[in-house]
Amino acid sequence: LTRSVAVMNQKGGVGKTTTTVNLAAGVARLGRSTLIVDLDPQAHASLHLGVDAEADGAPTIYDLLLDPEGPIDGAVRDARPNLSIIPAVVDLAAAETELADAPNRHGRLTRVLERLAGRFEFVFIDCPPSLGLLTLNALGASREALAPMQAHFLALQGLGKLFETVRLVGRGVNPRLRISGVVLCMHEETTNLAREVVADLHAFFEGARAEDVPWKSARVYTPPIRRNIKLAESPSFGKTIFEYAPGAPGAQDYAALAETFVREWDAM
């Protein structure tokens, strides 16, 4: 069984890529076989790990979306011990248009992950800041949606639409889809704003426990990921936080989050 996770939020710059890379790296460091699928035309997750898909010419996620039956082994690159990645390239931006009228346009990534069934225990899919076709493919292919967010007002505003999208996909192509919860990123615990937003989040999730909705068992993950400049520096070296600054708060927080994530999975 595979814990496949769409790391998504249409709000920009909330920590989707930073969380995909460092949570996946943390899980891999715990010895679990892990795959990252970079579904963002910006290809930042690929860049973060030092993988240049355009340089090596091997298939990318773009090729696999256009032809899910195409060559797949070359697309999966080893990035670290226990950590592989199917990288993105900027061409991926065209995929939304090219697939707009294509058959099974929402189920392309599902097919790709089916072909890799059994190879990885954890799959994390980095999504672009939108609820378009790429994100819908991620939601269609995953067991759960994980929403990084910043405890700011504008990010909270977007959650309603985010949940509604998950509900629609859950009623349509992917009935098993759940929202596992929210990861607080760039967190400044000492601000009133952060405390108010977190309180709102907890109240919202508590209120949903008895309802038949995809977020009925959603939670605010702990620990929050504190704001830590080391997390912003590490991509420029093509390194995860554990390689770049293993003692930094960012490394502590993502390591703890990875342990929570694995422990929770083993208990299910």
Add this chain to the structure above:
Amino acid sequence: LTRSVAVMNQKGGVGKTTTTVNLAAGVARLGRSTLIVDLDPQAHASLHLGVDAEADGAPTIYDLLLDPEGPIDGAVRDARPNLSIIPAVVDLAAAETELADAPNRHGRLTRVLERLAGRFEFVFIDCPPSLGLLTLNALGASREALAPMQAHFLALQGLGKLFETVRLVGRGVNPRLRISGVVLCMHEETTNLAREVVADLHAFFEGARAEDVPWKSARVYTPPIRRNIKLAESPSFGKTIFEYAPGAPGAQDYAALAETFVREWDAM
């Protein structure tokens, strides 16, 4: 003559909305007639100013993009003294698909602004985190592109693609398009990362001075906008920073930026 500005950056969460609202408000406070066009399906600029387009039922930017000859006066709402806004609604997300095969799909907003010619001295267009059809409309309709950014590595990476897009639009539908420059947002001057990124930016712009490119006179605007929690709090009250916390660093910085922006325009 109108200073029309596409506030754009495909990187998410870099301060596009916060800059559109507070720079426009700063310019309006200096007595200049200013229009905000909210071109983001998230409608955060509209939310930030307390304008709920869905509640009042009047035309929105969505309606005008689908029919640029449609009713326009009701679409322009007074938001503050000297400051008007054409708001967005979530339906706008569908516009990219609905207009994908439409005639003149890149020139819709140009037509809308032509119909408002002479009414406003400054026009700021808030773009979504993408280089898709909405952002292309903004670039086609504007005299200049202004890119808010965070002095982080991943934001710097995206600039190349951003400039390339501006160059393409400049060669195609809008030969007068320039990049006026970059606004540094959420700036933490004391970090090495910020200093390195700013140094890279300055070097890049200096190196372009002699070339025939749309960014030959681009600059890093001063002052940078410091990280200030008040800027993140103000949208939750439907207020600009000047209304919410007039003495805060965020208000000082956006007031100074607005003065720079107006003074520069008067000198042109």
